[in-house]
Amino acid sequence: MHGLVAVDWHVIWQQVFHPHAILWHVLWATVYISIASQALGVLLGLLAALARMSRFAPFRWISAIYVWIFRGTPLLVQIFYVYFAFSWPSLNFGIWTVSDAALAGIVALSINEGAYMREIIRAGIDSVDRGQMEAAKSVGMTYGKAMRRIILPQAARVIVPPLGNEFNNMMKNTSLLFTIGVFELFAYSEQNYSQFFIADYFLAIAVWYLLLTTVWAFIQAWIERRLAVSERGDELSFGERLELAWNPMSAWTRGVYRR
């Protein structure tokens, strides 16, 4: 009974609780593409943020142009361009192969992500008091060492919450790679749909995305709590952070932000 609005629970039940072996394959694809793209995106964002703060003007210009272009054009266009403009190899790691399309997808997603991460990382670094760099230098640290050991660990507390949101977006944005032929979660549901014409396959895959983002929300709350422990006397308990991650509105009703 699949009409216009009725939900075919059987399909969803099957897809979620008794998935075909292929599902693990596409789930893994979504996960590793997300992690790789986010990691590279953070790295690019860090480089761009440091370039942005450089005393050498051309570095600042390159950083500005990079952000201007990649935040100002559609991600989908970037993905298509990166994939079709270059010839990509596929990488073979024994039992695990990264297809040419997946590789191009990771590159496109990372470059795009780096442009967003630059602003987040720069805001984090800016949030650290200037006196910290001076104190680090006064005990003999070079700029690089002061960044690594003193500035970035403190900036991390400001960077991590928006970074977590970026990763949440990233996991969902990987679905765009279906358009260049990457076989990931969404591509799998699309394949099922075009075979059986049952829209509930999309609903089922939405449940899987929801599962991923939910697991991530837990991990994020845990990381944020660890970062908060070190310097605040009034840090939140794990339970409070989980609740914040789940339900931002509860922050207001519980008065967490009012302390």
Added chain:
Amino acid sequence: MTDVILHAEDVHKSFGRLEVLKGVSLEVTKGETVCIIGPSGSGKTTFIRCINHLEKIDGGRIEVNGQLIGYRQKGDKLVEDSERNIARQRTQIGMVFQRFNLFPHKTALENVIEAPVHVLGEKKEQAIGLGKSLLTRVGLGDKFDTYPGKLSGGQQQRVAIARALAMGPALMLFDEPTSALDPEVIGEVLSVMEELAHAGTTMIVVTHEMGFARKAADRVLMMDDGLIIEEGTPEHFFDEPTHERTKQFLSKIL
């Protein structure tokens, strides 16, 4: 010549068009405590920030332990030294800031051992031993594992002093170390500094604490408008200042 720790010669510094240091010269010998006083804007903070090259200088030269700071001699000109060399030079100059600038993500002990371990490459156990004894020396033997956020201003400043001492510096610089403190905790910081002074630490202290200058200083300098205008022993300085500006300043502050 051997026990000259600081040799500053005709130091000039401008911020844009504003000339903050107009030729400051100073020699400090081993074990000496020198207090610099003067109205705000006189250039005293800028001067000690130049000593460890937190500020570049526009003219003159600064040597610590016979080593040119921040610059390399190239013919008869000075060119700025490499970052690595400057960093190495700073290891022998301890600095205590007005606003403490402790590393908030590290405990008191971690603040103290950070640079010995990660800059000097000392063994961690050894640095911990030294760090604990230094924290005990400044009266914080019970605060090793406390984060700066849970310490009072006076306690934080004492950790900052221990952090600077941990490098075994030849010279300690204090930039108005009590100006950001509540009145009731100023005393505990000053008494630590007095103890250091009596123990023979070479130190330059920018301060408004005339009581400290009188008790602990071997020499007091008055800076005004980018120049050292008067210097002498505390007795001379507070009892019979000669310069008109010094008299005015002291009458306002005492």
